[in-house]
Amino acid sequence: MKRKIFSILKWTFLILLGIFFFKACIPSKQDIQSIKPRQSTKYWNLKTGSKIAYTFIEGKGNKKPYPVIYLHGGPGGYVHSKVIEVLGQLSEDGFDIYLYDQIGCGLSDRLKNVNEYTATRHQKDLEAIVELLKAEKVILVGQSWGSALATLFTADNLNKVDKIILTCPGAVKPVRDSVEKLKAPDSLNLKDPLDVNSSAISFALKPRYIAIRVWAFLGKKIATDEEADSYLNKMAAGFTKGLVYDPSKTLPEEGGGGGYCNIKTPTSYSRLADPRPKLINNNIPVLIIKGQYDNIPWGNTNEYKNIFKNSQLKIIEKAGHDVYIEKPDEYLQTMKLFLNISS
Template structure:
């Protein structure tokens, strides 16, 4: 009887395995609309080989000497129209504002070789953009992963940075795992965001998506960029509910996710040269904005305070990781106040 049960279990397992591989090999239906160019969309062809889409909003009135460059989250994220609407208002203070989609995401080009999606590639692209603008210095606004990218850039180019604004920055790369275990002071009254892990994990376990990720990690594309992007955009509809205080206020996704960029870039973090030693003596003014319901562990936020000694922290109440969605005015006012302070 026992042998019979084992035989049934073996054949059941083999059948399920066959079903898994069958489903993994069938391209999925791409029913998620892809992001479309805006009237404001322009392109840079960088010396790195990257074709980068961007929006430029010219400063008004008394022009400030240094432009603002916005670095979105991800990797594999993009510049949402709401970000352009909100940050575009900084142009009223005289700042030229540039918002660009990093390579592999949004309206920017996709790379044929997935192994080229690395944090270093993103940094080199940013360096090429700064050189192209011919600005003496720039002001960086880094959201989530964009905060880590801003830090990598600054470590190698401290003389090119006037000020930095970090909005709910992700962990400094390469990551120090022990850092995020630090508990936040009770006085900050930080709260946990909506837990969306269940719906995200169930999505990650889809056979086709597992196959796409595994082959991408091996350096191969078994799916088109459109299909890989479609999976990330579908998943974003689930995890973005945890990026706000009130999930009913989440904005519709615009279809700009970069699937392969999102899968491959994080694998490069451990190979990065540690930027921390290069920033020990820096005195760059830094504003750190954190939503009360931000999903980034306090320890990761606190590390930016340790790295950038000339920094200030502001907690935005009743806001999540994407502060600009729920508290756009408070978000903008904090930036305006910081930017108008003497360096």
């Protein structure tokens, strides 16, 4: 009897395994349209080899000396039209605004070799952009992962950074796991956002997506860039509901997710040189904006306060990780106030 049960279990396992590999080998339907160039879209061909898409909004009136460069979240995110709409308003105060899609994301090119998607590559691209702009200094606005990128850049280019605005900053890279355990003071009244982890995890466990990720970790593309992007965009349609206070305010995806960039860039974090020692005693003015319902642990936010001594924190109530969606006016005015005070 035991032998019969074992035989049934063995064949059941083999059949399920066969079904898994069969599904893993079948390309998925790409039913989310890829992002299309805007009328404002321009391109840089950087010395790093990256072809980068960007939007430039020229400052009006009395021009400020240093441009604003926006660094989107992810890795694998992109510049959403809403961000252009909101941050573009800084141009009214004389700031030149540059919003670019990181390599492998949005309207920028995809890399043939997935192993080239690293945090260092993103930093080198940013350095090349600043050099190309011939700006004496820049003002960096980092969203989520973009804040970690801004920190990596600043550590190696202290003399190039005038001010930094970190919005719902993701963990400083390389990550210190112990930092996340710090609890937020009750006085901040921070709240947990909608939990969307179960839907994101169930999507990530699809056989085809597992196969794409496994081969990418091995340095190979088993799927086209379009298919890998499509998976990230489909998943984003679900997890972005947890990036706002009110899920009904979630913006439609514009199809700019960079699948392979999202998979591979995080694997490079552990190989990074720690930027923290280079930032000791820096006096760069920094504004940290955090939504009351931000999904980033308080400990990660607090680490930025410790690294940047000349920093100030602004909590925006009834807003999630993507503050610019629900509280665009308060988000913008907080930035303008900071830029004027510290200019």
